[in-house]
Amino acid sequence: MKNRTTVERKSDRELVVTRTFDAPARIVFEAWTQPDLFKRWWGPKSMGMALLSCEMDVRVGGGYRLVFGPGLEFFGRYLEVTPHSRLVWTNDEGGDGGPVTTVTFEEKDGKTLLVMSELYPSKEALDAAGTGAAEGMVELFGQLDELLVTLGASAGRV
Amino acid sequence: MVQYTNAALDASFAALADVTRRGVLEQLGRAEASITELAEKFNMTLTGMKKHVGVLERAGLVITQKIGRVRTCKVGPQRLEEATAWLEKYRQLWAARFDELDQVIEDLKQSEKFAGRKPRE
Numbered sequence: 001m002k003n004r005t006t007v008e009r010k011s012d013r014e015l016v017v018t019r020t021f022d023a024p025a026r027i028v029f030e031a032w033t034q035p036d037l038f039k040r041w042w043g044p045k046s047m048g049m050a051l052l053s054c055e056m057d058v059r060v061g062g063g064y065r066l067v068f069g070p071g072l073e074f075f076g077r078y079l080e081v082t083p084h085s086r087l088v089w090t091n092d093e094g095g096d097g098g099p100v101t102t103v104t105f106e107e108k109d110g111k112t113l114l115v116m117s118e119l120y121p122s123k124e125a126l127d128a129a130g131t132g133a134a135e136g137m138v139e140l141f142g143q144l145d146e147l148l149v150t151l152g153a154s155a156g157r158v
Numbered sequence: 159m160v161q162y163t164n165a166a167l168d169a170s171f172a173a174l175a176d177v178t179r180r181g182v183l184e185q186l187g188r189a190e191a192s193i194t195e196l197a198e199k200f201n202m203t204l205t206g207m208k209k210h211v212g213v214l215e216r217a218g219l220v221i222t223q224k225i226g227r228v229r230t231c232k233v234g235p236q237r238l239e240e241a242t243a244w245l246e247k248y249r250q251l252w253a254a255r256f257d258e259l260d261q262v263i264e265d266l267k268q269s270e271k272f273a274g275r276k277p278r279e
Contacts, residue, residue, distance in 0.1 A: 002260065005253035007245055015248070019256045023263045027270075031262045041258035047251060116252075124189065 012123035015099075017116045025107035028114060029084045032103065033058045042066065064089065091118075097125040173217035178202070179210050183219055183233065190232040193222075 003020045010016045021028050031037045039054040049068060056064040058081055065075040073093060080088035085105050091098035099118040106113045120126040173179055178200055185191060185199065197207035211231055214220035222231045 002253075002257055005249060005256050007249040007252065009245065017249075017252045019252070021256075021260065021263055023267055027263055027266050028259075030266060031259055037262050037266070040262050041255055044251075044254040044258045046254045046258065114256075 010117070013120040013126050015118045015126070019114050021112045021114060022110075023112060024110055025084045025105040025112045028112045029087075029105050032087060033081075058087075094129075097121060097128065099125070099129070173213050173219055176210070176213075179214055182207075182210060182231075183214065186220060186231055186233045190230050192228045192230050194228070196231065 003022070005017065005019045008016045008018075031041065033056065035054045035056045038056065039051045042054070043050040051066055051068060053065075053067045055066075056062075058064075058078060060078055060081055062078050062081075063075065064078070065073060067073045074091065076090035076092040076098070078087065078089045079100070080086055080102075084107075087101075087103045089101050091101060097120070099120045102117045102119070104115045106115070120129065174183075181200060182196055185196065191199070193207050193211055194204065196202075196211070197204050200207065202210075211220060211222060215222055215231075215234075219234045220231050221234045222229050224230075
């Protein structure tokens with residue numbers, strides 16, 4: 001049975017993901033900090049995604065670069081690296097509006113509670129990353145367009 | 159696809175038939191705003207903007223809330239559903255990643271056991 005992944009919008013500008021893993025923190029931490037291991041799950045395959053390359057210099061001030069394909073790259077810098085318990089990094093691919101990601105690993109009875117937070121500089125930045133305000137409007141108008149076409153067609157038949 | 163009653167459909171079309179109201183909706187898609195702010199932005203009188211917002215509100219495209227003396231407008235329920243849908247997609251991505259991470263972790267545990275050595279510190 002898989003453990004449950006939960007997501008919560010903690011505040012206007014923060015998203016928090018939690019998940020328990022059936023292993024000690026040092027093992028979970030290893031899978032987050034060794035590029036060859038990280039590459040195996042960050043994809044993920046079940047969503048039809050895969051990392052082409054993964055470079056990680058896991059130390060304070062060190063950089064990382066994750067490449068899914070041409071033009072689809074994610075990169076930033078590590079702000080904090082505390083073995084087996086805490087990682088903090090920036091997400092710089094989108095310019096200034098990117099969030100800061102904090103991952104904590106808390107071990108209890110041989111299991112690890114992982115909490116990942118993405119803190120955006122503003123509510124607007126989170127909204128833009130998520131719902132895509134403009135995109136939402138395009139979709140809304142698109143739906144109405146569809147309705148109009150349907151209605152036009154049925155009116156034509158009368 | 160959302161099921162519309164004829165009345166709701168009429169209200170939506172009427173609401174969107176006006177260029178100012180479409181502009182207001184786009185503006186609110188970016189950020190909440192008070193009626194006063196919207197009136198200024200669209201160079202209108204307060205009364206005129208109140209009418210437009212009223213039409214959008216009756217169509218369910220906008221919701222308003224009065225806090226103190228200020229009436230704040232934001233995009234209506236349809237938009238809220240989109241927000242929820244996005245959060246669920248985000249959750250699914252992380253659930254998929256973590257289910258694969260389980261496998262990586264299982265392999266690491268196995269190789270440690272196999273090596274029969276004390277775990278690294």
